[in-house]
Every structure is written in C-alpha cells, then in structure tokens.
Amino acid sequence: MDKREEDDSEEAWLQLRPVEPLPSQCCGSGCSPCVFDLYHRDLARGKVDDLEIQRAYTPISPANAEGYFEVLIKCYPTGLMARYVKSWRAGDTAFWRGPFGGFIYKPNQHGxxxxxxxxxxxxxxxxxxxxxxxxxxxxxxxxxxxxxxxxxxxxxxxxxxxxxxxxxxxxxxxxxxxxxxxxxxxxxxxxxxxxxxxxxxxxxxxxxxxxxxxxxxxxxxxxxxxxxxxxxxxxxxxxxxxxx
Ligand SMILES: Cc1cc2nc3c(=O)[nH]c(=O)nc-3n(C[C@H](O)[C@H](O)[C@H](O)COP(=O)(O)OP(=O)(O)OC[C@H]3O[C@@H](n4cnc5c(N)ncnc54)[C@H](O)[C@@H]3O)c2cc1C
The missing domain is CATH 3.40.50.80 (Nucleotide-binding domain of ferredoxin-NADP reductase (FNR) module)
Incomplete structure (x- = not known):
C-alpha cells in the first residue's frame, strides 16, 4: 500500500468511529433513546446480562502488523468485560473499533x-x-x-x-x-x-x-x-x- 492509500484507509477507518453528540444536541427532556443513548449504543460492543458494554484495550502487536492485532487483557474477578472475554471460544467473533489516539513513536526522536x-x-x-x-x-x-x-x-x-x-x-x-x-x-x-x-x-x-x-x-x-x-x-x- 502506498502512503496515500494508507492515509485514505486510515481516514476511512477513523470515520467509523461514532461522533459524540454535543451537549446542545440533547433537548434535556428525557427522550428514550436520547442522542447520547444512541451514541453509547454505537460504541458498545460487548453484551453481559443484556447490558451492552465497551472497554478500551491497547494493541501490543507491532505497529506495522497486518491482518491481525494482539491485546493483553487482565480479567478482574468482578469485571464485566472480563466475564465476556472469559466466555470467548476459538472461532468466536468479537467487535472492535480503533485504534484511537495515543503516542506516535518516531525512531531516533529521543535519545x-x-x-x-x-x-x-x-x-x-x-x-x-x-x-x-x-x-x-x-x-x-x-x-x-x-x-x-x-x-x-x-x-x-x-x-x-x-x-x-x-x-x-x-x-x-x-x-x-x-x-x-x-x-x-x-x-x-x-x-x-x-x-x-x-x-x-x-x-x-x-x-x-x-x-x-x-x-x-x-x-x-x-x-x-x-x-x-x-x-x-x-x-x-x-x-x-x-x-x-
Ligand atoms: C486507554 C485505555 C487503555 C487500556 N488498555 C488496557 C489493556 O491493554 N489491558 C487491560 O487489561 N486493560 C486496559 N484498560 C482497562 C480496561 O479498559 C478495563 O477498564 C478493564 O479491563 C476492566 O474492565 P471490566 O469490564 O472487566 O471491569 P469493570 O466491570 O469495569 O470493573 C470491575 C472491577 O474491577 C476492578 N478494576 C477495573 N479496572 C481496574 C483497573 N484498571 N485497576 C484496578 N482495578 C480495576 C475494580 O475493582 C472494579 O470494581 C485500558 C483502559 C484505558 C482507558
């Protein structure tokens, strides 16, 4: 992939991120679902006890890894996402978004x-x-x-x-x-x-x-x-x- 294609695909990927509504977009009259409920529903990707949850995890695979990524997840005994993660079996599909934000590393930038x-x-x-x-x-x-x-x-x-x-x-x-x-x-x-x-x-x-x-x-x-x-x-x- 050349640089331009890479930039385009990164931009397309980032566009998948749901846009958080502005406070002014909520009328404050308790609508159900409200614009913020819809935003959180869009973000959510795990379901435990009928509760949709999402959590942030950091990829530990090399930045140039193609076609896969790895994460290191600590499963807390009472953690909601932990319960979901522990239920995964080989071949299951889980939904992920990202990567978002972070520190951009450049070689030799720091001593x-x-x-x-x-x-x-x-x-x-x-x-x-x-x-x-x-x-x-x-x-x-x-x-x-x-x-x-x-x-x-x-x-x-x-x-x-x-x-x-x-x-x-x-x-x-x-x-x-x-x-x-x-x-x-x-x-x-x-x-x-x-x-x-x-x-x-x-x-x-x-x-x-x-x-x-x-x-x-x-x-x-x-x-x-x-x-x-x-x-x-x-x-x-x-x-x-x-x-x-
Ligand atoms: C930007 C970002 C990157 C992250 N990257 C990683 C990662 O790479 N790997 C990873 O395992 N986690 C990472 N986390 C934390 C992760 O998002 C979850 O918060 C964590 O896995 C707990 O989720 P849960 O639903 O299992 O627990 P929850 O249901 O949210 O919490 C249940 C209980 O677990 C305990 N608990 C939860 N989180 C913590 C904590 N951080 N420290 C101590 N006790 C806690 C508390 O006692 C809490 O009451 C990251 C968080 C952020 C914001």
Missing part, C-alpha cells in the same frame, strides 16, 4: 525512553519497544521499569527477557508484594527492586540514563499522577514526558 509501566500499563510500551529493536537504524536507548505485585504477576516475561538482550535496552522490575524475594530467579535478582517505585528510585533511574530521557508513563490514574510528580522532582520537565 532515551524511560518507560514507567504498572500492571497492564505495560501494553503500550510493547509495540514501541519492539519497533525499536526491530529497526537496526533506531539507536534509541530504552530503560523499561515494570511495576507488578509479585514475580508471578509480571506480564510477557519471555518477551521482556529477549528484549533486554539488545544492546540498547535495559529492564527493571519493582515488586510491591513479593513474599518470596529470595526465590527470585537469578536472572532477575540484579534488576528487581522490592517495594514501590518512589522518588529515590526515579532519581536514580533518571540519573543513570545514558542520554537525556523522555519518559512514557502508563498505569492506574494514581500511579500516573505519582510518576509525573516524581519525574518533575527528578528534573524531567513537563515537555519530556508523556502520560498515557
């Missing part, structure tokens, strides 16, 4: 990416990391810090260990509730911290970056807020980080 991810916040880091290591001309350094409760909870261990073999990639883990730190595999011991990712470690990481870091942060709202504060205290200015 070093400092990725701070908590839990499934790892997802948006995966395709960026992969596009760097897949491209021999991309000399961006990456320091990825993954925060999880326990060693068991670390997602995509094999992928992350393989990525860490590249000359420009280093990975660290911060485990907040690991009960058996002494049982950690040897290959993780030097790069794993216990407790929470806090100011002192952020400062250490920032100062150990080999080039001026640009930070990418993804996790819960609380994690993101904490990391933004720590980065600012560590001298990383607002134009040098992106909060997913």
């Amino acid at each position: 070093e990416l400092l990725m701070l991810a908590a839990g499934t916040g790892l997802a948006p880091m995966v395709p960026i990391l992969q596009s760097i290591t897949d491209n021999a001309d991309d000399e961006t350094f990456v320091t990825l810090v993954g925060c999880f409760k326990t060693f068991e909870d670390i997602y995509l261990k094999t992928f992350l260990q393989e990525q860490a073999l590249f000359w420009n990639i280093r990975t660290f883990f911060v485990l907040s509730q690991e009960n058996f730190p002494e049982q950690l595999p040897w290959s993780y011991r030097e790069k794993t911290h216990f407790g929470h990712l806090a100011q002192n470690l952020i400062e250490e990481l920032v100062s150990s970056c080999r080039r001026k870091p640009f930070a990418l942060v993804c996790g819960s709202a609380e994690f993101t807020k904490d990391m933004a504060r720590c980065l600012l205290c560590a001298g990383v200015t607002e134009d040098s980080y992106f909060l997913f």
